[in-house]
Amino acid sequence: MRMFYKILFLVAFMVLSNCKSENNTQKEDNPKIVSIYTIGDSTMANKPNPEENPERGWAQMLPQFLNAQATVKNHAVNGRSSRSFISEQRWDSVYKMLREDDYVFIQFGHNDQKVNSPKRYTNPHTAYRNNLIKFVVESREKKAIPVLFTSITRRNFNEDSTLVDTHGVYPLEVRLVAQEFQVPLIDLQYLTEKLEENLGHEGSKKLHLHFRPNEISYYPDGKEDNTHLSVFGATEIARMAVDALEKEVEGFKLFVKK
Numbered sequence: 641m642r643m644f645y646k647i648l649f650l651v652a653f654m655v656l657s658n659c660k661s662e663n664n665t666q667k668e669d670n671p672k673i674v675s676i677y678t679i680g681d682s683t684m685a686n687k688p689n690p691e692e693n694p695e696r697g698w699a700q701m702l703p704q705f706l707n708a709q710a711t712v713k714n715h716a717v718n719g720r721s722s723r724s725f726i727s728e729q730r731w732d733s734v735y736k737m738l739r740e741d742d743y744v745f746i747q748f749g750h751n752d753q754k755v756n757s758p759k760r761y762t763n764p765h766t767a768y769r770n771n772l773i774k775f776v777v778e779s780r781e782k783k784a785i786p787v788l789f790t791s792i793t794r795r796n797f798n799e800d801s802t803l804v805d806t807h808g809v810y811p812l813e814v815r816l817v818a819q820e821f822q823v824p825l826i827d828l829q830y831l832t833e834k835l836e837e838n839l840g841h842e843g844s845k846k847l848h849l850h851f852r853p854n855e856i857s858y859y860p861d862g863k864e865d866n867t868h869l870s871v872f873g874a875t876e877i878a879r880m881a882v883d884a885l886e887k888e889v890e891g892f893k894l895f896v897k898k
Contacts, residue, residue, distance in 0.1 A: 672741065674895065676702070676712045677734050677784075679725060679775065680747035682868060683792050684716035692858050695849055696874035698792070698881065699745065705882045710895035713737075721751035721760035722771035731775065738782035743889075746775050747828070749791035749810040750867070764809045772817045787889060788818045790829035792877060793836060795848050795866035801841045803833060824889045831880045847873030 678684055678699040685697040699714045706712065715734050717725070725731055725748070738744070748771070752762040762768035772788065779786040790811040796804050811829045818825035836844045849865035869877065885892045 673708070674710050674741050674743065675737075675739065676706075676710055676743045676745060676895075677738065678702075678712065678714045678716050678745040678747075679731065679734060680716040680745075680789075681720050681750050682716070682718035683750060684714070684745075684747055685718050686714050686716075694851075694856060694858060694870055695868055696871050698869060698874045698877040701871075701874045701878035702882070704875075705878060705897055706895050707897045716747070719751055719760075720748075721754070721762060722748040722768055722775075723752065723762050724760045726771060726774070727759065731778075735778055735782065738779065738784040740783035742782075742784040744775065744779040744784050744786045745789060746772065746786060747789035747791060748772070749807055749814070752810060753808065764813050768810060769813045769817060772814065773821065776817065776821050776823055785824075785889070787824045787826060787885070788814050789826045789881070790814045792828050792832040792869075795836055795844050797841045797844075803837050824885075826881055826884045826888060828877065828881065831884065832877060835876060835880070846870060847876065 680699070683697060684699040686700045687693050687695045687697060690696075697714070697716060699712065699716055702712045702714075715730060717730065720728075720730070734744070748768070751757070751760045752764070752768050754760050762771065776786045776788070791807055793803070794806045796806050798804050807829065811827075815825060815827070817823065836847065839847065847870060849859075849863045849868055849870060851859045851863045853862040854860055855862065882896060886896055
């Protein structure tokens with residue numbers, strides 16, 4: 641009888657071990673897929689008519705650098721500031737969808753500067769700062785991972801071919817919030833300044849929307865836009881962002897395409 645129980649115990653142990661092994665294999669074969677929510681302005685946003693429209697947001701180009709374990713859900717919208725993104729309940733929509741271990745990429749500033757637009761303007765030291773804190777704290781309430789981004793630079797060269805800042809103290813507030821709340825920071829202002837300067841006054845035009853009249857059908861009258869991005873510009877910035885995310889965000893390399 642004692643031998644019977646020993647055999648029965650051995651069989652049960654083998655069955656349980658096999659089940660555990662199968663479960664582990666299933667977890668490895670089917671790793672958790674995280675969502676990356678991007679919130680921001682036109683420099684991030686998806687652009688319509690990609691077959692004809694030469695403009696892109698840099699978050700629109702992110703998926704090509706990520707593997708199947710991450711999906712980008714781009715909620716950035718043209719013309720939005722941190723104020724209008726909240727007042728239009730766009731943040732509420734994102735907040736409701738957040739799940740544990742999702743990411744929230746936060747980049748505002750270009751439109752927060754617009755003092756003649758009261759529905760968008762924010763004082764950098766008060767409303768802007770507190771809106772960033774709101775995004776961070778509420779993301780963490782849902783156990784999501786916030787990441788702060790400074791705004792990409794504008795192509796603003798002076799007559800001496802010196803790249804001149806247009807963002808004022810807004811990027812500083814992003815850095816201060818990141819430091820105070822221990823949030824990963826991707827300093828896109830610095831990275832894009834280096835990119836613009838390396839390409840120079842003329843070469844940097846290809847990062848943006850510079851077209852002569854009738855050069856492309858989408859802009860028959862031509863275009864000279866030093867803020868928004870071309871396919872090339874958005875792709876390069878997305879590439880830089882992913883490289884920085886691998887370094888600054890623990891575990892993010894799991895989602896980067898090799």
